[in-house]
Amino acid sequence: MSQVIPVREALKLSQGEEVTVRGWVYRRRDLGDKAFVVVRDSTGIIQAVFSPSARGHDAARRVTVESSVIVSGRLRDDPRAPGGKEIQGENLEIVSLADNFPIRRDASREFLLEVRHLAVRSRKLTAVLKIRDTAFAALHEWFRTNGYYEVQAPMFVSAAVEGGATLFPVKYVDGSTVYLTQSSQFYLEALIFSLEKVYTVAPSFRAEKSRTRRHLTEYWHAEAEAAWMGLEGILKVEEELISHIVRRVLEKNHDELTFLGRDLSRLKLVEPPFPRISYDKAIEILQNKGVGIKWGDDLGADEERVLTMEFDKPFFLYGFPESVKAFYHKNDPSRPSVTLSADLLAPEGYGEIIGGGERIDKLEELVEKIKRFGLNPSDYEWYLDLRRYGSVPHAGFGLGMDRLVMWIAGLDHIVDSLPFPRTTSRTYP
Amino acid sequence: MSQVIPVREALKLSQGEEVTVRGWVYRRRDLGDKAFVVVRDSTGIIQAVFSPSARGHDAARRVTVESSVIVSGRLRDDPRAPGGKEIQGENLEIVSLADNFPIRRDASREFLLEVRHLAVRSRKLTAVLKIRDTAFAALHEWFRTNGYYEVQAPMFVSAAVEGGATLFPVKYVDGSTVYLTQSSQFYLEALIFSLEKVYTVAPSFRAEKSRTRRHLTEYWHAEAEAAWMGLEGILKVEEELISHIVRRVLEKNHDELTFLGRDLSRLKLVEPPFPRISYDKAIEILQNKGVGIKWGDDLGADEERVLTMEFDKPFFLYGFPESVKAFYHKNDPSRPSVTLSADLLAPEGYGEIIGGGERIDKLEELVEKIKRFGLNPSDYEWYLDLRRYGSVPHAGFGLGMDRLVMWIAGLDHIVDSLPFPRTTSRTYP
Ligand SMILES: [Mg+2]
Ligand SMILES: [Mg+2]
Numbered sequence: 130m131s132q133v134i135p136v137r138e139a140l141k142l143s144q145g146e147e148v149t150v151r152g153w154v155y156r157r158r159d160l161g162d163k164a165f166v167v168v169r170d171s172t173g174i175i176q177a178v179f180s181p182s183a184r185g186h187d188a189a190r191r192v193t194v195e196s197s198v199i200v201s202g203r204l205r206d207d208p209r210a211p212g213g214k215e216i217q218g219e220n221l222e223i224v225s226l227a228d229n230f231p232i233r234r235d236a237s238r239e240f241l242l243e244v245r246h247l248a249v250r251s252r253k254l255t256a257v258l259k260i261r262d263t264a265f266a267a268l269h270e271w272f273r274t275n276g277y278y279e280v281q282a283p284m285f286v287s288a289a290v291e292g293g294a295t296l297f298p299v300k301y302v303d304g305s306t307v308y309l310t311q312s313s314q315f316y317l318e319a320l321i322f323s324l325e326k327v328y329t330v331a332p333s334f335r336a337e338k339s340r341t342r343r344h345l346t347e348y349w350h351a352e353a354e355a356a357w358m359g360l361e362g363i364l365k366v367e368e369e370l371i372s373h374i375v376r377r378v379l380e381k382n383h384d385e386l387t388f389l390g391r392d393l394s395r396l397k398l399v400e401p402p403f404p405r406i407s408y409d410k411a412i413e414i415l416q417n418k419g420v421g422i423k424w425g426d427d428l429g430a431d432e433e434r435v436l437t438m439e440f441d442k443p444f445f446l447y448g449f450p451e452s453v454k455a456f457y458h459k460n461d462p463s464r465p466s467v468t469l470s471a472d473l474l475a476p477e478g479y480g481e482i483i484g485g486g487e488r489i490d491k492l493e494e495l496v497e498k499i500k501r502f503g504l505n506p507s508d509y510e511w512y513l514d515l516r517r518y519g520s521v522p523h524a525g526f527g528l529g530m531d532r533l534v535m536w537i538a539g540l541d542h543i544v545d546s547l548p549f550p551r552t553t554s555r556t557y558p
Numbered sequence: 559m560s561q562v563i564p565v566r567e568a569l570k571l572s573q574g575e576e577v578t579v580r581g582w583v584y585r586r587r588d589l590g591d592k593a594f595v596v597v598r599d600s601t602g603i604i605q606a607v608f609s610p611s612a613r614g615h616d617a618a619r620r621v622t623v624e625s626s627v628i629v630s631g632r633l634r635d636d637p638r639a640p641g642g643k644e645i646q647g648e649n650l651e652i653v654s655l656a657d658n659f660p661i662r663r664d665a666s667r668e669f670l671l672e673v674r675h676l677a678v679r680s681r682k683l684t685a686v687l688k689i690r691d692t693a694f695a696a697l698h699e700w701f702r703t704n705g706y707y708e709v710q711a712p713m714f715v716s717a718a719v720e721g722g723a724t725l726f727p728v729k730y731v732d733g734s735t736v737y738l739t740q741s742s743q744f745y746l747e748a749l750i751f752s753l754e755k756v757y758t759v760a761p762s763f764r765a766e767k768s769r770t771r772r773h774l775t776e777y778w779h780a781e782a783e784a785a786w787m788g789l790e791g792i793l794k795v796e797e798e799l800i801s802h803i804v805r806r807v808l809e810k811n812h813d814e815l816t817f818l819g820r821d822l823s824r825l826k827l828v829e830p831p832f833p834r835i836s837y838d839k840a841i842e843i844l845q846n847k848g849v850g851i852k853w854g855d856d857l858g859a860d861e862e863r864v865l866t867m868e869f870d871k872p873f874f875l876y877g878f879p880e881s882v883k884a885f886y887h888k889n890d891p892s893r894p895s896v897t898l899s900a901d902l903l904a905p906e907g908y909g910e911i912i913g914g915g916e917r918i919d920k921l922e923e924l925v926e927k928i929k930r931f932g933l934n935p936s937d938y939e940w941y942l943d944l945r946r947y948g949s950v951p952h953a954g955f956g957l958g959m960d961r962l963v964m965w966i967a968g969l970d971h972i973v974d975s976l977p978f979p980r981t982t983s984r985t986y987p
Binding site: 133154170171173184195196197207224225228230244246250251254255258259262263265266269271273276279280281282283284285287296297298299300301302303305307309316319320322323324325326331332334336337340347349357377421439490511512514515516517518519520521522531547548550551553556557558 | 562580582583598612624625626652653654656657658673675678680681683684687688690691692694695698702707708709710711712713714715716726727728729730731732734736738745748749751752753754760761766767775776778818839842861919925939940942943945946947948949950952976979980982983985986987
């Protein structure tokens with residue numbers, strides 16, 4: 130038996146070469162006296178054909194789908210086989226014979242989620258997970274190359290950054306109640322006084338009851354914060370970062386994107402600068418399209434979807450009214466009714482993937498705005514301290530990694546952007 | 559005013575060159591009619607001296623510690639100044655004048671934790687956070703270079719991997735009770751059937767009531783799992799990974815390690831292979847040193863500390879009795895009373911940073927062991943499925959990132975290895 134090689138490598142060898150691959154049985158059928166076994170590993174699939182004279186013929190006939198196997202034989206060109214080549218099977222060792230695999234072609238979405246520990250083997254999810262891996266790698270790469278330090282903020286927090294209604298309370302070891310974090314932003318703001326430019330990639334939690342195609346109760350959140358930066362600077366960071374990630378996925382995951390049927394030409398458009406439209410303009414566009422919305426209203430998923438149809442690449446929506454954005458956003462000095470913030474919306478109906486902007490850096494301005502929002506400044510004591518001791522202008526943003534992957538991979542539901550999604554109705558397996 | 563540059567760059571310029579730096583006032587004093595202001599940014603500290611004739615002299619006299627400032631002037635060699643150079647100050651712009659900074663030299667550990675949002679600015683914590691950043695970067699780099707895919711497992715789980723007593727329960731949106739994850743291992747095991755070699759870096763949670771120098775209730779956990787790998791293979795991965803991380807920290811953080819007083823010669827010893835001692839031998843060593851321990855007992859922090867004094871580099875402790883390791887560890891076929899697992903212990907008293915080994919891959923063996931441990935196989939249904947459908951030999955490990963940083967940076971308490979530690983008594987700020 131030759132040395133085990135990945136399926137992808139085997140497919141590059143020439144007719145007549147001896148190969149050994151190992152993996153799982155993807156398909157199996159008999160045709161006349163021959164047994165056809167398609168083997169998948171993490172790199173691809175390859176077909177092996179066993180004639181009655183082959184040592185592995187019997188094993189090839191009785192092996193079941195998803196059994197783990199080691200297959201050896203000689204490579205042979207065959208235009209009908211997946212990858213244009215097949216193995217003329219010599220031996221097939223069954224490492225572990227699988228029970229009757231419960232996943233069928235016609236399985237419902239709900240059933241697939243119930244057996245997610247098995248469904249992650251599908252070629253679709255495998256492709257998505259590879260794209261997701263590239264997206265995470267490219268994110269780290271961009272930040273590190275651009276002078277950002279990776280940091281970690283706590284998951285247990287004693288107060289909410291935004292909306293208390295969507296907090297998960299946890300009973301702590303000392304008997305007190307703490308909450309699961311919704312954002313690391315405030316902690317990143319504290320760390321810019323040490324490291325100036327920081328980022329983190331970590332879970333965030335929202336006890337959101339709404340069932341939508343783009344909400345998870347637990348999601349992966351990439352957040353960044355930079356000292357001495359304003360709105361203009363942070364938008365540049367966002368468009369450079371997103372373009373870099375998409376470029377890397379196009380480079381490394383051409384096969385996976387193609388397998389998923391993703392329109393590559395759409396992704397190739399993702400280059401800076403991204404279009405910018407004002408909230409005012411967005412309201413006008415929506416009203417012209419007959420959407421019942423007026424200045425001052427927040428944009429929901431439906432409004433976002435309508436807007437995204439106007440663009441073929443990601444675009445910034447800026448100049449939101451004060452009331453629809455969190456209190457920490459700095460108001461525009463030249464037009465105090467709107468904030469120096471922007472959302473980044475992905476095209477093709479995907480909508481918001483980033484929210485960010487310039488933070489209030491003056492103590493008085495922050496205290497006043499907290500009060501104006503009906504909140505209690507004493508709940509934000511340590512956050513206010515950051516404005517008492519050497520405050521600097523700064524800006525930052527939060528990127529939903531799962532939504533990013535959903536858009537890049539062209540998925541129709543966020544649950545398929547990560548291996549074990551948590552939604553309002555699902556925490557198993 | 560010249561363009562703003564990092565302090566580290568300013569210190570490389572020559573006498574007479576014009577410089578502008580910005581950051582925070584680290585120290586300030588008057589000497590005769592001159593004002594001395596030491597400015598820190600994320601890259602270092604530099605002193606600026608303001609004569610009465612300098613435009614910024616008045617500001618330099620009244621500026622307070624931790625105020626944010628922009629300082630410009632001409633560089634001058636001065637062997638007495640930190641870094642061997644100082645700025646002959648021309649102007650000092652106070653961006654934000656700080657209130658009386660609450661942290662004094664004699665601050666207690668407890669007070670420093672209470673104002674951690676300000677304490678993170680200390681040169682010590684800044685140095686540690688840079689080392690930590692390098693450790694995370696090097697970890698990602700090693701895994702990606704070696705064919706591992708980064709994945710993310712859920713934080714909300716419906717059952718415990720180990721010890722139910724240390725679980726944090728969370729009331730979920732649907733009214734059910736879920737738990738915060740203690741390990742992503744089972745999920746990584748599911749994912750090897752898709753990606754073969756996977757890793758993750760994510761928070762894990764332990765509702766541990768013990769107050770020690772090395773326990774956190776929330777910690778950063780790097781975990782890996784590989785298909786077609788046994789104990790020997792995974793120990794090689796561990797020693798290569800740890801050596802790579804230490805090498806990178808030595809390369810990139812020489813200044814930070816030196817500032818922290820770390821003995822670099824100890825870190826330079828960290829190269830593969832790592833010594834391996836059996837549990838049997840460890841018991842013998844401990845008994846010879848008069849420690850009251852017998853074969854079959856687990857090793858606690860105290861026993862580990864004694865053992866680590868015998869080694870000047872990390873070492874593996876293998877062959878633990880079945881009863882002291884979790885049920886999923888494969889027993890050694892040639893000696894079934896012990897497991898094919900190993901802990902990696904850091905020297906100099908630090909102790910366990912990794913636990914890992916080969917997993918049971920046969921269904922019957924796993925079911926029997928679950929029962930032998932007094933657990934209920936039906937609580938592990940989906941985990942058992944991984945042995946029903948194409949099981950493969952596999953191994954993996956979990957690395958405590960905070961403990962790793964604690965050891966590399968030579969810290970005496972784990973709370974200083976991360977920015978916002980969570981312990982039994984602390985969830986603020
Ligand atoms: Mg929105
Ligand atoms: Mg132990």
